[in-house]
Amino acid sequence: MTLPALASSTRAELEALTVRFGQPAFRAGQLLDWVYKRYELDPDRMLNLPLKLRTELKSGLVCRSTRLERADCAADRTEKLLISLADGEAVEMAVIPAPKRLTFCLSTQAGCPVGCRFCASGAGGLKRNLTAAEIIEQLYHGIGRAGRLPDNIVFMGIGEGLLNFSRLATALDRITEPDYIGMSPRRVTVSTSGYVPGIYQLIELGKPFNLAVSLHAVDDITRAALIPDRLRCPLAEIRRACDDYEREIGRMVTFEYVLLAGINDRPAAAEKLAAWARRHHAKVNLIPYNAAVGGFKRPAEVDILRFRDILKKNGARVTLRLEKGAKIAAACGQLRAWQEKKDDHDSN
Ligand code: SF4
Structure with a gap:
């Protein structure tokens, strides 16, 4: 029998559990408080619970399904945490401090099925989806490092979260519902x-989450050279879904764009991207490529700046950071993108 996981348990599940252990119902409220308001998953530290219940919890639940293996800290104090899973797989998350806010970047899958050709995380394919508890426990590991709840959470680590939708939705529920952790969806x-299809599932949740869409190209032929066919959707459908997201949820989207030398960094692409950004009221996050996968190269600085300037000249809001050599590599460029946004290099 698979034991339920403490980190994703609902109020009803914890009530049923405490009743099963012969405890009064208010114990479930105490347990919820420990898990979701005090971010504690170790029953031995839940000192207002009777010893007998603490012991029973350890045998009736998976209290922790992940372990922090390693933390690497970059010069800018961003920490990349390596988190091991019970079956030997591992994922990464990042704790990203900035003067005005603390951001955690979480993973949703071990490996990634999308297989973008410039991305190391996608090279080995999907190992497996993370459970909701494995997603939420990353947040707890981050709190353990930073000492507090983050101001923002971004699901930009390893994996395509919308392909692990039900578990992502469970994690989003526990993170944002007031009964549980209770962060504002606007901070996620x-x-x-x-x-x-995943964007429409997200719309059905009806909460004002921010949506970041990785375009990386303004035509389907170029995009096909970057993202394999199987899970790649046509740009026209993606743009329609962005329109629907904005209309139904009332939040603008961000376009993520990894700049690759000679592939998608030409002036004509910048002009088209600017027109799309204006049309969708979207911010563009430019991510000069900074890895070495699939033979792709980072554009020359002059080409990066020209691309950025064309976007600005054509009325797009754009974010770019030029520094190279970040010590902490992102899962797929998206993490770096978020880190870059926080470094006050917004060129608006
Ligand atoms: S860039 Fe993102 S979506 Fe693409 S393979 Fe990497 S992790 Fe997956």
Whole structure:
């Protein structure tokens, strides 16, 4: 029998559990308080619970399903945490401090099925979806490092979260519902490689999450050179879904764009991207490529600046950071993008 996981348990599940252990119903409220308001998953530290219940919880639940293996800190104090899963897989998350806000970047899958050709995380394909508890426990590991709840959470680590939708939705529920952790959905960003069915599932949740869409190209032929066919949606469908997201949810989207030398960095692409950004009221986040996968190269600085300037000249809001050599590599460029946004290099 698979034991339920403490980190994603609902109030009803905890009530049923405490009743099963012969405890009064108010114990479930105490347990909820420990898990979701005090971010504590170790029953031994839940000192207002009777010893007998604490012992029973350890045998009746999976209290922690992940372990912090390693933390690497960059010069800018961003920490990349390596989190191991019970079956030997591992994922990464990042704790990203900035003067005005603390951001955690979480993963949703071990490996990634999308397989973008410039991305190391996608190279080995999908190992498996994370459970909701494995997603939420990353948040707790981050709190353990930073000492507090973050101001923002971005799902821009390893994986395409919208392809693990039900578990992502459970994690979003526990993170944002007032009975549980209770963060504002406006402080949570869901990133996607442009998986349209998932964008519509997110719309059905009806909460004002931020949506970041990785375009990386303004025509389907160029995009096909970057993202394999199987999970790539046509740009026209992605743009329609962005329109629907904005209309139904009332939030603007962000377009993520990894700049690759000789592939998508030409002036004509910048002009088209600017027109789309204006049309969708979207902010563009430019991410000069900074890895070495699939033979792709970072554009020359002059080409990066020209691309940025064309976007600005054509009325797009754009974010770019030029520094190279970040010590902490992102899962797929998206993490770096978020980090860059926080570094006050907004060129508006
Ligand atoms: S860039 Fe993102 S969506 Fe693409 S393979 Fe990497 S992790 Fe997956």
